[in-house]
Amino acid sequence: MITAAALAGYALLVGAVVPYGLVRAGWPHRAPAVAVLAWQGLSLTFVVAAALAAYHLVFAGRHVHDGLVGLLSACGLTAHPPAESTPAGASDLALLTAPAMIVLFPLAWLVRTAWQARRERRRHAALLAVIGTESAEHGATVVEHRVPAVYCLPGRVRRIVVTRGALEILTAEQLRAVLAHERAHIRGRHHLLQVAAKAFARAFPGLPLARLAREQTALLLEMIADDRALRLHSRDALATAMCEVAAGRAPEAALGAGGRSALIRLRRILAPEAKPRPVTWAGIAAASVTAPFLPLLVTC
Template sequence: MIPALALAVYALMAGVAVPHVLARSRWAHRAPTVAVLAWQGLTLTFVVATALAVYHVVLVEQHVHDGLVGLLSACGLAADAPPGNSPATLSDVGLLLAPATIVLFPLGWLVRTAWQARGERRRHAALLTVIGTETSEYGATVVDHDVPAVYCLPGRARRMVVTRGALELLTDEQLRAVLEHEKAHIRGRHHLLRAATTAFARAFPGLPLAGLAQEQTALLLEMIADDRALRFHSREALATALCEVAAGRAPRVGLGAGGPGALIRLRRILTPQDRPHRVTWLGVIIASVAAPFLPLLVACGPV
């Protein structure tokens, strides 16, 4: 039971303790891409550690467990069972459903979330075809609405949307800056990461990691898009544009320029800081990639 306890503690740290530390990390807003990787690595770590902990608990007494070889034997993937182990029975293999559920449950939510979002995007795109007017100057769809708003519709029906109020309020440079922000969302396929964190939050409601990963990833993706826009436009133009369109609300399936944490992002845009030291972000990348594999070191060892 020692491996199961170690894996449970590891999963508890990934799901409860570390998320609060990562959410308060000062370096995250200075390296948002690395921070997104850290959140994704943390969610994967929680799923792997929890599934392996459950595997140890339910199968260790069934004599089909001898590290990773035992797991493969139970799945029928190993040529020879470990010495001294009896062949896996149907009930033994059935017990694998418990740890498999830990993995399949969030995957199921991901498929459902992605499918629902795709349908909503297609319906919204069809609506825009009716009520919107295409403008070749900005490569966007203009909607006759007084509230200034700019957002993008990602996926196959990708397009950028600008309200008439935004066209009248923003200068040419400001509008192009905020549209560059939206292009970054589309090119980076940020909607897929949003879908992943939403699915994880639905699969594990109440888990600190689930709520914080969804909240922080949404904010960090906006910062990544801000950084992309700042490559081509001034800080003042982007900051002013974000202030003007902050009140505009994007549809649920879209990514709006106002986005979450607008005040935090404005401070970040107007008071830039240096990227974290190379050792810091390299260490975070290595840790994020390695963390999901560490539970396997426990699982691979014989009981």
């Protein structure tokens, strides 16, 4: 019971306390890629800790004293269980339902969310084939719409969409900067991380970690794309382009340069802060990767 309480407390800490500290921290906006890794690491840590806490709780001493070997024996994954343990029976397998569901439930939501996102992208791509015009000059699909908007449709049907309003209001340099932002989304496969964060939020709707991870991942992915665009284009060009297309809204399955996060990103672009030292972000990355293994060490 002590181990179950420790693991449950660890899951509660990761799921309800640490996320607020991470949101208030100043370094994520200075190292968005590392921050995305931190959010993903916290999500995985919560699932592992919660599943192992449920395992220790439902067995209440049976197999638990054998550590990880006992867990594998209960699952039928080892041919040589410890000498003092009893063979896994039907009741043991039934009890494993609770910890198994904690793992399988978010995986099921991941599959469903990925399928829904793919379906929406295909549907929007079919619509663009009817109402859009391919522009070889810009390498994008032009849609006759007055509201300035630029967004990308990732996945297999990759394409960048630009409205006529954006072409009329943006200068050549501003347009190149915002197109570079969208290409960064496509090349970085940011939609996969967005799907993972969305699926985790659907699996655990009342969990602060799930809500904040989804919100912050979306913001941080935009910052990552901003940084990639700034490698080739000026801050003024990108910032001005973002202001012009801020009112444009991208479809649910797409990634857009404007949107609600534009103001936060504008401040970051126009008033850049020093990036964390390599030792700092390397330590954060290492902690994000190793955090999910701490509950396993307790079980071992």
